[in-house]
Amino acid sequence: MKQTNLGITSLKISAMGLGIMRMNAKTPQEAAKALEVAFDNGINFIDSADIYGQGESEKIFGQALKLSKIKREDLFIQSKVGIIVDPDKIEGSRVFDGRYEFTKDHILEAVDNILARMDIDCLDSLVLHRPDALMDLEGVKEAFDILQAEGKVRFFGVSNFNSQQFEMLQEVVSQPLMFNQLQFGLMHTGMIDSDFNTNVSGTIPANHGFGLLDFLRRKHITLQAWSPFQYGNFEGSFINNTDFPVLNKELAKLANKYNVGKNAIAAAWILRWPGQAQVIIGAMTPAHIVDSAKGADVKLSRQEWYDLYIAAGHDLP
Numbered sequence: 001m002k003q004t005n006l007g008i009t010s011l012k013i014s015a016m017g018l019g020i021m022r023m024n025a026k027t028p029q030e031a032a033k034a035l036e037v038a039f040d041n042g043i044n045f046i047d048s049a050d051i052y053g054q055g056e057s058e059k060i061f062g063q064a065l066k067l068s069k070i071k072r073e074d075l076f077i078q079s080k081v082g083i084i085v086d087p088d089k090i091e092g093s094r095v096f097d098g099r100y101e102f103t104k105d106h107i108l109e110a111v112d113n114i115l116a117r118m119d120i121d122c123l124d125s126l127v128l129h130r131p132d133a134l135m136d137l138e139g140v141k142e143a144f145d146i147l148q149a150e151g152k153v154r155f156f157g158v159s160n161f162n163s164q165q166f167e168m169l170q171e172v173v174s175q176p177l178m179f180n181q182l183q184f185g186l187m188h189t190g191m192i193d194s195d196f197n198t199n200v201s202g203t204i205p206a207n208h209g210f211g212l213l214d215f216l217r218r219k220h221i222t223l224q225a226w227s228p229f230q231y232g233n234f235e236g237s238f239i240n241n242t243d244f245p246v247l248n249k250e251l252a253k254l255a256n257k258y259n260v261g262k263n264a265i266a267a268a269w270i271l272r273w274p275g276q277a278q279v280i281i282g283a284m285t286p287a288h289i290v291d292s293a294k295g296a297d298v299k300l301s302r303q304e305w306y307d308l309y310i311a312a313g314h315d316l317p
Helices: 028-040 052-067 104-118 137-149 163-170 190-196 212-219 245-258 262-271 286-297 302-311
Strands: 003-005 012-014 016-019 045-047 076-081 083-091 094-100 123-128 153-159 177-183 222-226 277-281
Touching: 012 016, 016 028, 016 286, 028 052, 028 286, 052 104, 076 104, 104 123, 104 137, 123 137, 123 177, 137 153, 137 163, 153 163, 153 222, 163 177, 163 212, 177 212, 190 212, 212 222, 245 262, 245 302, 262 277, 262 286, 262 302, 277 286
Parallel strands: 016 045, 016 277, 045 076, 076 123, 123 153, 153 177, 177 222, 222 277
Antiparallel strands: 003 012, 083 094
16 A cells, blocks of 8 residues: 655655544444454554544454454554543534643543553554644643653644644644644545635635645645545535535546546545645445555546546636
């Protein structure tokens, strides 16, 4: 499988990662099968968050890992912290925020709980889940230093940060921030749309982080694309969705050309971005994992990339 750099380092990680948000709906045996299929298809990167399944996804993952043929040291395991869940706003695997919290005590406690649920000694990466307007910068620095010194976390990153938030935190913490996990895909192109429409008369593009993709590219920060096959935030998948006939026709045409499925083409579209990109898929079905993984080895032409962008309903100025 194609690999990408881990942040500013020369270390390599798989261009596709497996997100385990929905793993709480699986038995440990089913989850072990999903892990093994992903691993056998070149995916050795696991992405989690302490709120997934209210922690149950991480428990199932820990049990599944022990049932599988995979060794802990052969995986890169990442989790996210910082969202405090409102227990009255839970719908299945979806959770809604009560607040965000980036304080020293919360980060340290959250990591200990993650390690206990997963039954592992160390996270390869810890990611701050969403920007906290009340972020305690010095507290985050102290927490990162402690976690690294105690061997509980190897690398650090953020999720859903704009460039100013990223730089503000990077100026304080000792460790280089390796990741920014952002929603990005054919039906979530705000970061591209806003840049295309810079200084275009009569357009007022939504602020999806002007220049954020360029910032990540210049700083050699790995973009982790979450919900790559979703439209909106959590409305559903655009793959084989009759609401998107033009896009699915174009996906089918290219899938036939490259002898893969539509998921693979949608993933390849993200990975065609010339920066350091990684696609986080949330599939738990073996067939979907296999198809999506093939996208890492498809390189779309420039025209095919733009054809897909336009087929998704986006305009060029």
